[in-house]
Amino acid sequence: xxxxxxxxxxxxxxxxxxxxxxxxxxxxxxxxxxxxxxxxxxxxxxxxxxxxxxxxxxxxxxxxxxxxxxxxxxxxxxxxxxxxxxxxxxxxxxxxxxxxxxxxxxxxxxxxxxxxxxxxxxxxxxxxxxxxxxxxxxxxxxxxxxxxxxxxxxxxxxxxxxxxxxxxxxxxxxxxxxxxxxxxxxxxxxxxxxxxxxxxxxxxxxxxxxxxxxxxxxxxxxxxxxxxxxxxxxxxxxxxxxxxxxxxxxxxxxxxxxxxxxxxxxxxxxxxxxxxx
Numbered sequence: 001x002x003x004x005x006x007x008x009x010x011x012x013x014x015x016x017x018x019x020x021x022x023x024x025x026x027x028x029x030x031x032x033x034x035x036x037x038x039x040x041x042x043x044x045x046x047x048x049x050x051x052x053x054x055x056x057x058x059x060x061x062x063x064x065x066x067x068x069x070x071x072x073x074x075x076x077x078x079x080x081x082x083x084x085x086x087x088x089x090x091x092x093x094x095x096x097x098x099x100x101x102x103x104x105x106x107x108x109x110x111x112x113x114x115x116x117x118x119x120x121x122x123x124x125x126x127x128x129x130x131x132x133x134x135x136x137x138x139x140x141x142x143x144x145x146x147x148x149x150x151x152x153x154x155x156x157x158x159x160x161x162x163x164x165x166x167x168x169x170x171x172x173x174x175x176x177x178x179x180x181x182x183x184x185x186x187x188x189x190x191x192x193x194x195x196x197x198x199x200x201x202x203x204x205x206x207x208x209x210x211x212x213x214x215x216x217x218x219x220x221x222x223x224x225x226x227x228x229x230x231x232x233x234x235x236x237x238x239x240x241x242x243x244x245x246x247x248x249x250x251x252x253x254x255x256x257x258x259x260x261x262x263x264x265x266x267x268x269x270x271x272x273x274x275x276x277x
Contacts, residue, residue, distance in 0.1 A: 029253065036246035048243035049251070057233055058248065062216075065230040068146070069215035072153040073208045076161045079154070081204075084165045085196055088174050102162045105155055110220040113155060117148050118224065145225055152221045157211035164210070168203025169196075209259050216252060 039048040052058060087095055105113075121144070174196070181191045197204070219231040230252075238245040 029250070032246050032250050036243055036250055039243040046247075048247040052244040052247045052251075055244075058230075061228055061230040061233040064228060065216050068150060068153065068227075068229065069212045071146075071150050072157060072215055073211050075150060076154050076157060076207070076211060077204060080158075080162050080165055081197065081200070082192055084162060084169055085174065085192060088166070088169050089178060098162075099166075102159050105159055110152075110156060110218070111224075113152055114221045114224045117152060121148055145227060149221055149225050149227050152225075153211070153215050153218065156218065156221075157207075157214050160210035160214070161207035164203045164207030165200060168200035172199045209256070212259065213256055 036048050037044045037046065039045070039051075083098070087098055177195050177199070178191055181195050186195070215229075217231055217234075218229070219235050221227075222229040223232045223235075234245055234248055237248070
């Protein structure tokens with residue numbers, strides 16, 4: 001009976017679907033790696049990687065994308081964490097509305113977002129000089145364009161960051177932690193920075209990883225706003241060359257997995273359990 005029960009409980013179909021999922025993701029990755037190593041005829045080597053990394057534009061664009069990704073992550077945390085915390089603590093009835101808003105980037109294409117930003121914040125033509133028009137010509141200088149693209153990236157990463165933070169807050173007793181901190185004289189800033197953030201650090205790192213991946217690979221916003229990031233560079237490189245883009249694509253994938261490994265090291269592979277004590 002025990003042996004029969006064990007056979008029946010064996011997750012056969014779960015294993016089948018897991019293997020199919022691994023093959024679905026692993027085979028294209030292997031094909032990309034294999035193609036990137038065959039730049040020289042009948043030779044398996046890293047010539048494509050050498051040429052790709054030797055290009056100064058690669059270092060400039062990738063470094064610029066990393067700076068934009070860091071800025072996007074910081075701004076997202078500053079805005080989303082207090083919002084999710086306040087909704088869970090004081091405005092639970094607004095949760096469905098906020099969740100609906102966070103899903104809008106899935107149904108509104110990035111091309112619409114970037115044209116909206118350009119239309120609203122570019123230099124006005126034949127518009128009277130008013131207080132509103134003072135806010136518009138952000139695309140006339142580099143800092144303003146960077147502000148616009150960071151805002152756009154934050155919108156694109158909003159579904160992932162917000163849901164990661166919201167999921168992390170579900171695992172901790174936010175109300176009890178807040179009441180305990182307030183009883184000890186802590187203000188709202190101290191509660192969010194020293195109590196809430198440490199308890200949702202795993203969720204923040206997960207959302208940050210997804211946001212980083214979005215920013216590094218994004219093409220539409222950067223192309224139309226004229227920002228020299230890694231996404232447009234990789235796209236244009238793929239129009240003229242074959243092996244170098246494959247090498248860079250595989251490299252960015254490895255960087256993403258390295259970031260996931262860093263998350264596991266930082267968090268110890270554990271969820272948010274601090275708030276349960």
